Amino acid sequence: MVGVIFAAIVILTLVSFFVGRSAGNRFFASAGAEMHSLAGYHGAFVAIWVGVPALVLVLMWLLFQGTVIDGLLLASLPPSMTEGLEPGRVNLLLSEIKNAAAGMTFGEPSPEVTAAAETWLRWNAIAGWAMVVVALAVMLIGGFIAYQRLTPRFRARNNVELFVSGFMIFCSLIAIITTAGIIISLVTESMQFFAMVPAHEFFFGLNWEPQIPIREDQIAGSGAFGAVPVFVGTLVIAAIAMVVAVPVGVFTAIYLVEYANQRLRNIVKPIMEILAGIPTVVYGFFAVLTVAPAIRQAGSLMGIATSPNSALAAGGVMGIMIIPFISSLSDDALRAVPRALRDGSLAMGATRAETMIRVMLPAALPGIAGGILLALSRAIGETMIVVMAAGLIASITINPLDSVTTVTVQIVTLLIGDTAFDNPKTLAAFALGLVLFIVTLCLNVVALTIVRKYREQYE
Incomplete structure (x- = not known):
């Protein structure tokens, strides 16, 4: 399903580009020198309105679909299956249900797990088709709105360049945020380490043996x-x-x-x-x-x-x-x-x-x-x-x-x-x-x- 929707986004984006460019060529044939932007910018403008909102929607949908379905599935289970379970046990229960849904079980699962697996499959199928319908609707609406805005004097080039500039700024922000996240994680965890081990011992110590016991009954060095x-x-x-x-x-x-x-x-x-x-x-x-x-x-x-x-x-x-x-x-x-x-x-x-x-x-x-x-x-x-x-x-x-x-x-x-x-x-x-x-x-x-x-x- 995911591959189908991505293929549909690519195909409709290309089709919308050629449709917008054809409209630009018609404007050039009738208006000539009065055209503000080349036909290619008209096609790019329509393609952006068709492909980008649908792509963002699909990515956000895929990001949150699993979490939402897992939450709904846990809420639909009998209280006897989830009551008093720690987060780790809840994750194991979800894994058991998903393995049963995929047919990867070594024994016969319980009737409750089998029913939950069927529910999980049904909800995933519904979510997948809903994603396809909503994405197609967003592409059609975006294409219709963009096509209606095309005129001989429409500033398609300015809009396309504005989108490209915004996209490059977005990529730059991602790089900056990623770097900041790396620095914050390193500094935070390092501060916890230096709270346990003195900094002078780390930077000036001559013995490196980080083997320490991780259990009370384990025999290991002091580190x-x-x-x-x-x-x-x-x-x-x-x-x-x-x-x-x-x-x-x-x-x-x-x-x-x-x-x-x-x-x-x-x-x-x-x-x-x-x-x-x-x-x-x-x-x-x-x-x-x-x-x-x-x-x-x-x-x-x-x-x-x-x-x-x-x-x-x-x-x-x-x-x-x-x-x-x-x-x-x-x-x-x-x-x-x-x-x-x-x-x-x-x-x-x-x-x-x-x-x-x-x-x-x-x-x-x-x-x-x-x-x-x-x-x-x-x-x-x-x-x-x-x-x-x-x-x-x-x-x-x-x-x-x-x-x-x-x-x-x-x-x-x-x-x-x-x-x-x-x-x-x-x-x-x-x-x-x-x-x-x-x-x-x-x-x-x-x-x-x-x-x-x-x-x-x-x-």
């Missing part, structure tokens, strides 16, 4: 939440990634800008961009199955103790992943340098290498630095590669051959399981997430500030 080992591991892996990515990315950009011909550039550039489109879980498999065993085998041949999951494996593969970010941004920065600077240097007798080192790179340095900082924030926030290849043990070490843990690994680990959200172990994930959010936000702000100054310099 230690010193996050310094986690921060050190994150910095080590990010540093290794940048050591791999920065030279390769910058040198690739230099080669593509100054030395490669256009044919070779058209081949190399897309291949480099493919790296950015590979899912991070694929990089994680590559790190675990190929890079980590190779590093361990090389270490054993040289008599060096190497951990099965090492910072070098995770950081190296992460560096490969962020090469396209640095290469693409550095390429854009170098190409944005005015051509006159390069030609002037070459005219004075400088070689291409001297021109690149003494003219192009200094002029493009703000843009390149901004790209490197953006890539660094991407490396710090990476999850899948470090989860699969970095390890889980928190230790204070800068040896790249040892196993370390990172902020993202610990966030994933702490949120896996059935620990309650009022437990310090779970809330520690929000504290780590808040620190990660602040660090990446600062890096992005610094990078964007540098890039903005660079663009203002040459625009």
